[in-house]
Amino acid sequence: MSQTDGPRERGLCLALNTAGELCATAVYDIEKQELLSSCEADIGRGHADLLMEQVAEVLGGAGCDYSQLSKIAVANGPGSFTGLRVGISAARGLALALNIPAVGIGVLEALAFPLLHHGKAVLAVQDARRGEVFAALYAADGSLRATPTAIAPDQLESFCQSVQGQSIYVTGTGGFLAQAAMPNAVLNLVNAQGHIELRVMGQMATGRTAVEAVRPLYLRGADAKPQQAISGIVVDGSLTNNHE
Template identity: 45%
Template sequence: MAALLLGIDTAFGRCSAGLYDMDAGRMLARAEPETGKGHAEQLFGIIDAVLAEAGASYGSLGRLAVTVGPGSFTGLRVGVSAARGLALTLGIPAIGVTTLETLAAAYAASHDAVLSILDAKRGEVYAALYGRDAMLLNGPAALAPKELSEFIVPAARARSLALVGTGGAIAGSALPDRDVVLLSETAAVDIAVLCRLAAGRDAVEAPRPLYLRGADAKPAAAAGLFAMTGESAPQSP
């Protein structure tokens, strides 16, 4: 039987699931609807549909992958809680991957330096800097745009700096002396990229939401999901 990986992403407006054949290195089925809110109510229906499309079942899964943030507080808790709960129930590993890495990885093979950056509001951005083949050079971090010049120093030798994410225009304005290429201004995670990244790494610990800063108020946890204690809430980007 093929080694199957189920990828889950609820970090932003999409409620996504995808099934990946780790032996063949290809997607078997995927669904990435723009749902806005309501991830908790829709996620398992989407997962069920993806499994059915591929003729697979929960029992045939060998690994799970989930985006851990930064992103929407409620969305992250829904996805991470679902992945942890399934991993515990099925006795399989779950791999957490940051949204910043997933956004950058789609372009890292063709650029020497990629700055994955999200508009975090309140005068800040969430950023992570990657080299060729998505090698992490700095971050992830929450910082003010004026701090980006120092943040990208590890990529100083790169001819140009590729920008991806909703904070791309902010970074371009904050780096007037840097040769930048704006590739994408969205926060839409490609579920296939998430699956590919998770398939190539080992599970070290259970995934946890990546919160780069606290929020003004703490929303209630999504009802009926796997509990995660001791975590502060972020402001959604």
């Protein structure tokens, strides 16, 4: 999870998270490592209706416009099938129109990121519903021990076999399910709401390059109908607003 070496990066990063119940956006100053403006709304559904309004709001709050952005960071899953499609479509469209890179930020990785290098393994686990959780396991040094996957909660104990006997940070909406499934483990529950910090998305995007188009990490098949088309997104490389 280390960033690439090289000259210090500059510019402004637009962070988008539509992977779950929240519709969240922010402008992050890469050089100053500072969150300039952010907006979050717990809406459950309807990300397509709100996302571009939020983008306009955070750009205004940061005192900048689209031309000053140098990178897009978007949560690319796992999460809501329809929410991911909205955020990733917006990120791809903006990146194309502005000729800047868009990078994907894994939800489980972003949940674990603030807890790494603090002396404990980290289990990032989100309630995936339908009797499953999305889980990923990281060692205390930040290395990935078990790749993101969708499993039943009663499989978490074997999933964490490589850190058996160690104290583990557990983060995400599946934290209580993990506690119930692993009664003998030493678990420290953090961020049970499972909300990604927008500042963390900016930090993680710093130094990352877009080697290919951002793709969603679903981990399993769709379980919802697509939302409507995104308002105010890119058509033929130019920004439009469907509300006009």
